[in-house]
Amino acid sequence: MYRFIIRRVLSAIPLLIAITLVSFAIMQMAPGDFLTQMSLNPQISPQLIEKLRVTYGLDQPVYVRYLRWLWGVVRLDFGYSFAYHMPVIKLIAQRAAATLLLGLSSTIFAWGIAVPLGILAAVHRNSWIDRLTSILAFMGISVPTAFLALLAVFVAARTGWLPIGGMHHMSYEFMSPWQQFWDLLRHLVLPTLVLGIGMLAGLMRQVRSNLLETLRSDYVTTARAKGVSERVAVYRHAFGNAINPLITIFGYYIGDLLSGAALVEIVMAWPGLGRLMLDALSGKDIYLVMGSLVISSIMLISGNLLADILLAYSDPRIRYN
Amino acid sequence: MLRKQMADKSIKATAERTSLSPGRLFLRRFSRNRAAVTSAVILAVLYLSALLAGFIAPYAMDRQNRQAPFHQPIGIRWSDESGWSRRPFVHEYHSGKGITGYEKAAGKRYYVRLFVRGDRYKLLGLIPSDRHLFGVDAPGKVYLLGTDRFGRDIFSRVLYGAQISLSIGLVGIVITFFIGLTVGGISGYYGGTVDNLIMRFSELVMAFPSFYLILAIMAVLPTGMASSLRYLLMICVLSFIGWAGMARVIRGMVLSIRERDYVTAARSQGVSDWRIITRHLLPNTVSYVIVAITLSLPGYILGEVALSFLGMGIQEPMASWGNMLQAAQNIRVLTSYPWMLAPGAMIFITVLSFNLLGDGLRDALDPR
Numbered sequence: 180m181y182r183f184i185i186r187r188v189l190s191a192i193p194l195l196i197a198i199t200l201v202s203f204a205i206m207q208m209a210p211g212d213f214l215t216q217m218s219l220n221p222q223i224s225p226q227l228i229e230k231l232r233v234t235y236g237l238d239q240p241v242y243v244r245y246l247r248w249l250w251g252v253v254r255l256d257f258g259y260s261f262a263y264h265m266p267v268i269k270l271i272a273q274r275a276a277a278t279l280l281l282g283l284s285s286t287i288f289a290w291g292i293a294v295p296l297g298i299l300a301a302v303h304r305n306s307w308i309d310r311l312t313s314i315l316a317f318m319g320i321s322v323p324t325a326f327l328a329l330l331a332v333f334v335a336a337r338t339g340w341l342p343i344g345g346m347h348h349m350s351y352e353f354m355s356p357w358q359q360f361w362d363l364l365r366h367l368v369l370p371t372l373v374l375g376i377g378m379l380a381g382l383m384r385q386v387r388s389n390l391l392e393t394l395r396s397d398y399v400t401t402a403r404a405k406g407v408s409e410r411v412a413v414y415r416h417a418f419g420n421a422i423n424p425l426i427t428i429f430g431y432y433i434g435d436l437l438s439g440a441a442l443v444e445i446v447m448a449w450p451g452l453g454r455l456m457l458d459a460l461s462g463k464d465i466y467l468v469m470g471s472l473v474i475s476s477i478m479l480i481s482g483n484l485l486a487d488i489l490l491a492y493s494d495p496r497i498r499y500n
Numbered sequence: 501m502l503r504k505q506m507a508d509k510s511i512k513a514t515a516e517r518t519s520l521s522p523g524r525l526f527l528r529r530f531s532r533n534r535a536a537v538t539s540a541v542i543l544a545v546l547y548l549s550a551l552l553a554g555f556i557a558p559y560a561m562d563r564q565n566r567q568a569p570f571h572q573p574i575g576i577r578w579s580d581e582s583g584w585s586r587r588p589f590v591h592e593y594h595s596g597k598g599i600t601g602y603e604k605a606a607g608k609r610y611y612v613r614l615f616v617r618g619d620r621y622k623l624l625g626l627i628p629s630d631r632h633l634f635g636v637d638a639p640g641k642v643y644l645l646g647t648d649r650f651g652r653d654i655f656s657r658v659l660y661g662a663q664i665s666l667s668i669g670l671v672g673i674v675i676t677f678f679i680g681l682t683v684g685g686i687s688g689y690y691g692g693t694v695d696n697l698i699m700r701f702s703e704l705v706m707a708f709p710s711f712y713l714i715l716a717i718m719a720v721l722p723t724g725m726a727s728s729l730r731y732l733l734m735i736c737v738l739s740f741i742g743w744a745g746m747a748r749v750i751r752g753m754v755l756s757i758r759e760r761d762y763v764t765a766a767r768s769q770g771v772s773d774w775r776i777i778t779r780h781l782l783p784n785t786v787s788y789v790i791v792a793i794t795l796s797l798p799g800y801i802l803g804e805v806a807l808s809f810l811g812m813g814i815q816e817p818m819a820s821w822g823n824m825l826q827a828a829q830n831i832r833v834l835t836s837y838p839w840m841l842a843p844g845a846m847i848f849i850t851v852l853s854f855n856l857l858g859d860g861l862r863d864a865l866d867p868r
Contacts, residue, residue, distance in 0.1 A: 194704060197704060198709075198713075201708075202713065205713075205720055206716070206720065208720050317856060317859075318848075318852060320855055321848055321851040321852035321854075322848050322851075323805050323806075323844065323847045323848065324806070325805060325806060325809045325822075325844070326805075326825060326841070326845075329825070329828055329829070329834060329841060329844060330844075332834060333834050333835060333838060333841070336831060336834070336835045337835060343831060344831075437709060437711065437712070438709075438711030441711060441712070441715075441810075442806055442809070442810075445810065446829060453712075456715065457715070457810060460716060460719035460812075461719065468716060471712065472709060472712055472716065475709040475712050476707070476708070476709050478709075479707065479709050480707060483707075
């Protein structure tokens, strides 16, 4: 097991290097750099710009800059953000925390609802509840995240029940810790719903079909033939085996979560990575873009690894050697 | 399962009447699924109206009406204070006193007429014409879904936007499947080192944080780029990410099919590898491919929407559902002019239809 983990972590390194290479190359294709915009400002002298160019190393050839940057990354120095005037790593740490919080809350929301509903639909299949959940699931899978986020903002603005965006109230700094927590929770509700619904719908269908499949297998029939109650047949015998494959899906959703989160964050002014990335892209803030890409890749890779490890723990048939 | 029962029944029915071809069987099963059939019809209507957008839309994509920004939707009516009418008509509106809203001008009716002359367009991009399916005489206006910031008719723009948003899925999927089938077929048939290399490469592609990467690529494209070129590049980028998953599944299927006797027979007769792959292996994956196409098409539509929504995709003044939705992002616009969300509803309907259709196709092609 440890061997497997170490091997996976090691194999992620060339992958990460490939990702950084590709993204560095892409950013080089961009016309102009961060200083081009500055040079349009008549208040800033060309001498100052030239000086900045040297300080930031923008006068060096591409490969020098890449290697320098890569060497920095190894020492956890992701460079400096031109626009925010702070180290990239600090900026990303703040924002990634917000994205992780949102991802975590919507994952909990989705699984918490999808699993019981999926079981219900499978146990009472072809009943009204099965049909209703199946219709809702199709709608949930199909609704575009951006549209749903806009709808949520619209409802929030019209009713005033929940904040329309952001992570904190303006007076957050002056609140007691308990109020702060409550405030954060209130701000978290809508983004969580919007981001979680697609995942919920997909998961629910999976839980349902997996459970149906398992309920049809021979060992469940045997258990039933021996006279165990339906409840025991479903929860004791079938449930565990039906849930197992879903753990791989958990890893698979992380990629979706990251891209979905970007849209939600932008519409709902959630100060996360996606928003940061978009701002960085439009500002040609190259090291910030690179940093975000690397961090999101690491999140993706470690999410998949986590899923594999969980699967190995929960399913005795799987052995990684 | 109801569908299973239905399938069983239809199999029995086949046994009684004997010779029903697989195609026939499929059609029979498919037509029993009401949701899937409805979806197919909806999609057909959507694609047809996108094709004939110029004719159906009452106004040109970029026809502005500076007097009527954010005009509310104007309903086609059959009656008003002065009674019923035998012909449908619309009212004229004047800008009101407040910031928002237009007030109905009493009395005057503008009758909706068919095949009226209006903005010039090219039908199917070829035939120049100025006839529109419907319209009203000036100075009346017919804004079925209201207007946007520049007073452009949203209904017309939704139709023009459909040309982009709907075609992106089709073109993207063709590219993806071409790559996915070829690469997956080669990888599965040859196995060994080739297979290993291809699979490692596809893993690499799949491990990319694709959305951020696509964003980055789209962001560095020069702003002055021709929109048709931008459109093509966007499709290519979306397809480049999509082929890997497809190739892996095809490879798995080909791996098992190539062991069958008829493939060995073909090989022993000296049939070329290429011919075996394209004639004997890939056709066996067709039913999977059809379902996968239907179910992965929404991904491309949603991809375009996400990119254009973030300002990295199709640029103004071209209309796409994504960039139209972007205009609704402003909180004041969103709350005061909710009809700006119309393109979002269109995306939802389209994607839902594709998902229901795909589900129906799967049940009909592979009744387990």
